[in-house]
Amino acid sequence: MPAPITEEQTRLDREALLGAAEALFYAHGIQAVGMDRVREACGLPLKRIYRLFPTKEDLVVAVLRRRDRRWRASLTAHVESVPDPRERVLAVFDWLAAWFAEPGFRGCAWINAHGELGSSSEPVLAEVRSHKRAFRDQLTAWVSATGIPVAEPVYLLAEGAIVTAGIDARPDPAQQARAAVETLLGG
Amino acid sequence: MPAPITEEQTRLDREALLGAAEALFYAHGIQAVGMDRVREACGLPLKRIYRLFPTKEDLVVAVLRRRDRRWRASLTAHVESVPDPRERVLAVFDWLAAWFAEPGFRGCAWINAHGELGSSSEPVLAEVRSHKRAFRDQLTAWVSATGIPVAEPVYLLAEGAIVTAGIDARPDPAQQARAAVETLLGG
DNA sequence: ATCGATGGAGAACGCTCGTTCTCGACCTGA
DNA sequence: TCAGGTCGAGAACGAGCGTTCTCCATCGAT
Numbered sequence: 001m002p003a004p005i006t007e008e009q010t011r012l013d014r015e016a017l018l019g020a021a022e023a024l025f026y027a028h029g030i031q032a033v034g035m036d037r038v039r040e041a042c043g044l045p046l047k048r049i050y051r052l053f054p055t056k057e058d059l060v061v062a063v064l065r066r067r068d069r070r071w072r073a074s075l076t077a078h079v080e081s082v083p084d085p086r087e088r089v090l091a092v093f094d095w096l097a098a099w100f101a102e103p104g105f106r107g108c109a110w111i112n113a114h115g116e117l118g119s120s121s122e123p124v125l126a127e128v129r130s131h132k133r134a135f136r137d138q139l140t141a142w143v144s145a146t147g148i149p150v151a152e153p154v155y156l157l158a159e160g161a162i163v164t165a166g167i168d169a170r171p172d173p174a175q176q177a178r179a180a181v182e183t184l185l186g187g
Numbered sequence: 188m189p190a191p192i193t194e195e196q197t198r199l200d201r202e203a204l205l206g207a208a209e210a211l212f213y214a215h216g217i218q219a220v221g222m223d224r225v226r227e228a229c230g231l232p233l234k235r236i237y238r239l240f241p242t243k244e245d246l247v248v249a250v251l252r253r254r255d256r257r258w259r260a261s262l263t264a265h266v267e268s269v270p271d272p273r274e275r276v277l278a279v280f281d282w283l284a285a286w287f288a289e290p291g292f293r294g295c296a297w298i299n300a301h302g303e304l305g306s307s308s309e310p311v312l313a314e315v316r317s318h319k320r321a322f323r324d325q326l327t328a329w330v331s332a333t334g335i336p337v338a339e340p341v342y343l344l345a346e347g348a349i350v351t352a353g354i355d356a357r358p359d360p361a362q363q364a365r366a367a368v369e370t371l372l373g374g
Numbered sequence: 375a376t377c378g379a380t381g382g383a384g385a386a387c388g389c390t391c392g393t394t395c396t397c398g399a400c401c402t403g404a
Numbered sequence: 405t406c407a408g409g410t411c412g413a414g415a416a417c418g419a420g421c422g423t424t425c426t427c428c429a430t431c432g433a434t
Binding site: 114183 | 218299301303305307315316319342343346360363366367370371
C-alpha cells in the first residue's frame with residue numbers, strides 16, 4: 001500500500017477545512033464563497049476536500065454542526081459558572097453582549113444560513129432548526145430553575161437581540177434584553 | 188416617433204415586474220431566482236426589465252422598498268384602528284400572528300435578504316436597516332403613548348417572534364410575545 | 375409607399391460555480 | 405529495482421448566472 005494517509009492526518013485536515021470554511025462562510029456568506037476559495041484558504045487539494053465531504057452542502061452542514069457545538073459549549077461554560085439561578089439567566093445576556101462585541105461579528109450564522117439556504121436545502125434547514133431547538137431547550141432549563149415561567153419570552157428576547165445586533169452591527173440589544181429579563185424575573 | 192410607450196404602461200409594467208419578482212424572491216430566495224425566471228413570470232421582455240431597473244440589485248432594492256411600504260401600511264392600518272394605547276401595542280402582535288399564519292409565510296423578507304446579501308450588497312443592507320429602523324420607530328411611538336418606557340424590549344420581542352416564526356414555520360411566537368408584552372405593560 | 379427608429383423575442387456572451395478528470399510524482403511492497 | 409496504486413496540482417466540464425446583442429416586425433412621419 002503506497003502513499004499513506006493516517007487517521008490522525010484525516011482528523012487534522014478535516015479540522016483545517018472546517019475552520020477555513022467556517023470563517024469564509026460566516027464573513028462573506030455561503031453562496032458567495034466558492035469551493036476554490038475554500039481550497040486556497042485551507043491548503044488542501046480539491047480532491048481531498050471532496051473525499052472528506054462529497055458535496056458543498058455536506059460541508060456546510062458539518063460547519064454549522066461544529067460551530068453549534070462550540071457555540072453552545074462556550075455559552076454553557078460561561079453561564080454555569082454562575083451559581084444563582086436568576087443570575088444564571090442574566091449571564092446568558094452578558095455572554096451575548098460579549099459575542100456581539102467580538103470583532104467580525106456578523107449576526108447569527110444559523111439565521112444567516114436560513115436566509116440563504118433555508119428554502120433550497122433541507123439538510124441546512126434541519127441543522128438551523130436543530131441549533132435553535134437546542135438553544136431554546138438549554139435556555140428553558142436555566143429559566144425553569146428560577147421557578148418563574150418566562151422561558152418563552154426570554155428566548156424571544158434573546159433571538160430578537162441576536163437578529164437586531166446582527167443587522168445593526170451594534171451590541172446594545174443585549175443589555176436591553178437583559179434589562180427586560182430582569183423585569184420578567186424580578187416581578 | 189414610432190412605437191409608443193405611455194407613462195401609464197410603464198407604471199403597469201413596473202408593478203407587474205415588482206409583483207412577480209417579489210413573489211419569486213420571497214418564496215425561493217433572491218440568489219436562487221434568475222432574471223429569466225422573473226421574465227417568464229412577469230411576461231415582460233428582458234430588455235424592458237433592464238430599462239426599468241439597470242441591474243438585478245436595483246430590482247431587489249425596489250422590491251424590498253415596495254414591500255416595506257405595503258407591510259408598514261397594513262400594520263399601521265390594523266393597529267391604529269384600535270383606540271386605546273395599550274391595546275394598540277398588543278394589536279401589533281395580533282397582526283403578527285395573522286401574518287405568520289398566512290399561507291406561504293417564509294419569515295421576514297428583510298432578515299432573509301440580510302442573510303443572503305447583507306455582506307455583499309451595500310444597497311440591500313441599507314434597505315434592510317431602513318425597514319427595521321422604520322418599524323422600530325413606529326413601534327416606539329405606539330409604546331410611548333402608553334407612558335411606559337418599554338419600547339426596546341417590545342421591539343426585541345417582536346423581532347424574536349418574527350425570526351422564530353420564520354425558522355420554525357409556526358405562528359405561536361406571536362402569542363407568546365404578546366403575553367410577555369402584556370406583562371411588561373401591565374404590571 | 376418608404377424610411378428610420380423602436381420594441382419584442384430570445385440567442386449569445388463572458389463569467390463563475392460545483393464537481394470531475396487528467397497526469398505526473400511519489401511511495402510501498404516484492 | 406521495479407511495478408502499481410495513490411496522491412497532489414490544477415485543468416476541464418457542463419450548467420447557470422447577469423447582462424448585452426441581434427434580428428425582425430411594427431409603427432409614425434413624410
